[in-house]
Amino acid sequence: MELTGIQIYKFLPKTNCKECGFPTCLAFAMKLATKSVELSLCPHVSDESAQQLESASRPPIRLVTIGAGERKIEAGNETVMFRHEKTFFHQTGLFVRIKDTEPTDAVAKTAAAVSGYSVERVGREFRLDGIAIDNSSGDAAAFVKCVEAVKSQSNANLILMSNDPAAMEQALEKASGDRPLIYAATADNWERMAALAKKYNCPLAIYEPGGLDALAELAGKLTDAGIEDMVLDPGARDFAASLTTLTQVRRTAIKASFEPLGFPVIAFPGEGSADADEEAMLAAQQIAKYASIVVLDSFAPEAAYPLITLRLNIYTDPQKPIQMTPGIYEIGQPSADSPLGVTTNFSLTYFSIAGELEAAGFPSWLLVCDTEGLSVLTAWAAGKFDAMRIGRAVKNSEIADKVSHRKLIIPGGVAIIKGELEEELSDWTIMVGPREAVDVGPYLKQNQA
């Protein structure tokens, strides 16, 4: 939980001795809340208070890092049940499972495809996060060989899946530098898995399908054994069980501050579905409803792409819409006499109009104004897309050199600013475009004739 200054103040000595460098304990508490100073500056705070403060400020769901390189991911540290309450912080890590029973060349091929998967959307790079290597063969040598084959083709993060601590240790010998997630400690093997997690300094998943009581008990034992970075698999596989159980785990961790369940959760949609399409649906549900890591059994770009899009939507901060960099954008390959429109830098707005222009087959120019990520009408209502701002954007850009004409199309929604904008840009003709982007094709057709 993020503590406020007032909450922190309760744990301080309240003597205002100034030794921390602040005039009062409250002032120090306020500074602590912003995390810009350390508690150790106060020499008088008791060990007990310090400990209480530490446990009160601990996030209800622990932040766990998986991986070591630049592709490492963080899972957990969520604080709400619904994204509108604040935001979801650490987007679901998407992994693809490879079994060590598959032929080596197939393993290498899938590993390369998953690790190399990359496509751009809304100005961002879409990637998958890693590969889960499953010791399905039960044979340690095959497991190690598979790990090596994957590593030779991939720099993505790893999950090592085996219930056999001996096989796990051999795989960790090869891969512990990548800080893989060890999957999984169970009621039977947890002591030896815990020892491996400590020895190789890797996060540890717990698999306990026997209900949340049993899961919490096992997590408690591992905590007592000194394991901090854990990931939970409550074993709930199908649509209903996954939704119910993952909701209950998240809620118990956040609302009841119940520490044994305060860890990110991992899900395996392939095990709860009949085919690849159902798997994609279940994965979609799990991205929305509380899985921090989703391990897919099948990899196909046409499924990965919508799932990553969904992940981006769900994990977008509702307070900070995704923005475009303001500037001049080319739709198709425009020439000096192609039409010019102006729009805002809310990426949804931009992609709506850009998409329609493209679909309508009109190469054109779009001048994207800085409206701090607001849509056309919202920005207009907030005074961020008015004649002055648009005028300035036109003058400060090089658009006048790029087009030979002087016609600027504004969105129909802000027709009302036409007059003012004409004053602002006296050598330009301001044309009122359609209200909706969908109508831009017919509009351009008509205005070219």
Next chain:
Amino acid sequence: MSAVQIPIEKWTGNIHQITLGGSGGRKAVTVGGESTLPFLKFEGEIPNKPAVAIEILDCAPDDWPPHLLSAWGDAVSDSAKWAKKAVEYGADIITLRLRSAHPEADDTGADQAKAVVDKVLSAVDIPLVILGPGVAEKDNEVLAAVSDTARGQRVALGNCEEKNYRTLAATCIADGHVAIGHTPLDINLAKQLNVLLSEVGFPIDSIMMDPDVGALGYGLEYSYSVMERLKLAALGGDGMAAMPMICNVGVESWRQKEAKSIEGMPDGWGDSERRALLWEEITAMAMLNAGANIVTLRHPKAVELVKATIDKLINGKM
């Protein structure tokens, strides 16, 4: 180690229950009534599962991408045939969009609308949702006319908008139909329209709301959160947020580039047909998890998958 105490929500409200059809020889479909968040049966009742509507038009579509069009074959040239096919493919409800009345389409009028509604009503015995072309004057013209044609069949008519609801509301009430109130992605506007519709005399079991669908990658997160907030408000006891939600997933998903484009796309987009389908299916999945009571779809395969998913969510053991 103490046993886990799962916090249970004690909701005080529930979603209003609405029945479409159920008279004049038409099958009944009832939605809403739940007293818990979507599919969470451990702390409330879900008397009715979400329904799946298939959207058909009153004319051959001119902007549907090939993957969608080919699924329907020549059924698209005849609304009655199309509706029958939709029933075969598992539709609980037919959503008939009077597209031809749009001034940019054929600008057809009341007579044509009445004829097509009559035809579809005779062709199938499941409930209908009838949507106007989405232009105020034309909506008022054609929807008022078809309301009369469908009298006694308890269909749903839409859309009522904040600026244009009086005409439609009046005929809907007179003919015993259900109204769909549409508002653009805003919880307060949605509630306000429900208030307005209640004030003109709609019974509480005759209003549905369409809080607006943003497709996957095109504002889905706004719809998702607005719907979650409406559902939470309803369960918290706000009756004006408790109208069942209908989500036009098909039209929004199939408009998008990811569903329409077939060639020349990056490798990372993968197979175009399956991608297009998943665009509709995953949008539907998100809307269902956010609280949709009816999802309106376009592709038969998406209908099959979404229906199977709903059944698993409703019938699965927890």
